[in-house]
């Protein structure tokens with residue numbers, strides 16, 4: 057079973073402060089030109105634009121960033137990274153903000169964090185998204201018997217349009233790529 061996002065306050069201050077420093081350093085050279093915001097197809101839904109997120113990160117004000125959900129609305133399309141005239145690692149920085157929010161156990165982001173984690177875990181296990189497995193793992197991670205019911209209208213709509221493949225979810229046992237990722241993690245620990 058998937059582990060849901062840690063909702064207890066993280067005690068590993070050193071790694072968290074390193075992650076904060078990494079976020080700040082990634083955007084230190086931002087000159088606030090706004091190309092990233094103009095390129096982001098999700099910015100219409102964001103309460104802080106990507107450009108504003110970088111400015112707050114430069115100032116070390118991560119708490120203000122966490123008052124918005126902008127970083128969780130990033131779909132990692134890499135368009136801003138490709139177009140940034142300073143060549144900054146913007147998509148990675150959005151990912152680092154997601155990791156930091158999860159590590160700090162911010163309950164406000166529990167739903168988004170669990171969605172992101174179960175999505176990525178499914179892709180990691182199979183090299184692609186298996187919709188039925190992903191959605192079942194997501195429901196389990198939320199630990200609420202009524203939560204899945206809110207997805208019924210969307211599920212029916214997607215099924216009607218043939219957007220969801222009907223296959224039995226495989227919740228136990230290894231995925232095709234699990235051993236590969238385990239091996240990589242072992243090698244990383246040695247370096």
Ligand code: SF4
Nearest residue numbers: 086087089090092140
């Ligand atoms: S495109 Fe690059 S330099 Fe311009 S605002 Fe965005 S991060 Fe800053």
Ligand code: SF4
Nearest residue numbers: 096130131133134136
């Ligand atoms: S990577 Fe994220 S922030 Fe950048 S353009 Fe795509 S959705 Fe927007």
